[in-house]
Amino acid sequence: MPVLVEQDPSLVESLLGAMPTGSHAVATTERGMAWLDQHSDEYVVALGPSVDLTSALATAEELRIKRPTVSVVLVRDQFDTDVLTKAMHAGVRDVVVAGGDEKALTSAVERAHQLFQALRGPGGARQLGRVITVFSPKGGVGKTTSSVNLALALTDRGARKVCLVDLDLAFGDVAITMQLFPTHSIEQAVGSEDSIDLSMLEGLLTRHEDSLTVLAAPAHPDVRERVTPLLISRILRALRDGFDYIVVDTSPSFDDATLTALDETDECVIVATLDVPTLKNVKVALETMDMLSIARGHRHLLLNRADELVGISVEKVESILNMPVTAQVATAVDIAAATNAGTPIVSHKPGHPASQAYAHLAASVTGEPVAVPAPTPVAQAEQPRSRGLFRRGRS
Numbered sequence: 001m002p003v004l005v006e007q008d009p010s011l012v013e014s015l016l017g018a019m020p021t022g023s024h025a026v027a028t029t030e031r032g033m034a035w036l037d038q039h040s041d042e043y044v045v046a047l048g049p050s051v052d053l054t055s056a057l058a059t060a061e062e063l064r065i066k067r068p069t070v071s072v073v074l075v076r077d078q079f080d081t082d083v084l085t086k087a088m089h090a091g092v093r094d095v096v097v098a099g100g101d102e103k104a105l106t107s108a109v110e111r112a113h114q115l116f117q118a119l120r121g122p123g124g125a126r127q128l129g130r131v132i133t134v135f136s137p138k139g140g141v142g143k144t145t146s147s148v149n150l151a152l153a154l155t156d157r158g159a160r161k162v163c164l165v166d167l168d169l170a171f172g173d174v175a176i177t178m179q180l181f182p183t184h185s186i187e188q189a190v191g192s193e194d195s196i197d198l199s200m201l202e203g204l205l206t207r208h209e210d211s212l213t214v215l216a217a218p219a220h221p222d223v224r225e226r227v228t229p230l231l232i233s234r235i236l237r238a239l240r241d242g243f244d245y246i247v248v249d250t251s252p253s254f255d256d257a258t259l260t261a262l263d264e265t266d267e268c269v270i271v272a273t274l275d276v277p278t279l280k281n282v283k284v285a286l287e288t289m290d291m292l293s294i295a296r297g298h299r300h301l302l303l304n305r306a307d308e309l310v311g312i313s314v315e316k317v318e319s320i321l322n323m324p325v326t327a328q329v330a331t332a333v334d335i336a337a338a339t340n341a342g343t344p345i346v347s348h349k350p351g352h353p354a355s356q357a358y359a360h361l362a363a364s365v366t367g368e369p370v371a372v373p374a375p376t377p378v379a380q381a382e383q384p385r386s387r388g389l390f391r392r393g394r395s
């Protein structure tokens, strides 16, 4: 996805707002180039006003030869014909004014995308899959349960291909949670950093249902040490070629695997529960994500075990974390029972309030209109207390 080089946080926010969902911001041109090195499918880099003209032109000059499919868009506070001439010579494709017409940057990025598609030819025009990372700094809050149900909700009843990647490398339990018995896992990809591709990965996946496949975590915790960040980022990129969505379940910490997934991610689902220690840790995690410019503007807060009478209101959570709650899932024995039976609640009871909440979450991460299944009639619902315990985020 497009990358923006800019240091000023307020500018980052406004410029990313004019770029496609999933665009990523870095602070320096060096980091921008490092990003491009890792993303062979990148088509545009926008250089914000904080990048001085000399290094902006040097970057454009370098990319003009090394990566002609990547367009450079120069964003300036103001510019004159001298800047335009120099930019043109360096190979900059567009110059736009920051804070001017927002659509100028949007259409420059669109033009870059059209050019990229034309240069890559008809086969290159395929839409790449999107990575969605499910994260919480706290253990046991429902990351795996949420990942599994979100992945199933994203399959849209078989219409989309979804891969669920278990990046809790030491203690991953996606497979066991879904009652799958994988013959292969990410372990068989260890050492294949330079050769990994979709066809190789397809041999390592375990199928759950038609449109949902799982890349399982290693069976033994010590294998974690051999799964390098480079391998993880190459796996996620290869999966983008074959799947519409790649959902990543993570361990409860900012370990290397989680950080790599967050670096690759287009959307991030943050799971929190209504207790003070979790909220404190989530707040710190969000601040860390801000510092690292991770998924800014592409975060979705899922409140799990969002039960009444625990003494913390949703409004309080939103004000502590300074972000809206996207979806709420109440504690329900149905959820654990359905998952334990190998048919997560989204498949088992599409009309259950929890399934509807996951459908809302899926709609939020895809940016698509919500298609919520009809609610289960109250007489059949096993958890009538949880009725109405979801709602859309305000963003």
Ligand SMILES: Nc1ncnc2c1ncn2[C@@H]1O[C@H](COP(=O)(O)OP(=O)(O)OP(=O)(O)O)[C@@H](O)[C@H]1O
Pocket: 138, 139, 140, 141, 142, 143, 144, 145, 146, 168, 250, 251, 252, 304, 305, 329, 330, 331, 332, 333, 335, 336, 337, 339
């Ligand atoms: N809303 C819920 N209602 C009832 N049970 C739930 C709910 N959410 C999660 N659980 C149960 O809580 C337990 C922990 O959930 P889960 O494994 O998803 O958490 P996790 O954050 O992935 O944990 P870890 O940090 O260990 O990976 C599981 O037994 C799961 O079935």
Ligand SMILES: [Mg+2]
Pocket: 143, 144, 145, 168, 173, 249, 250
């Ligand atoms: Mg888990």
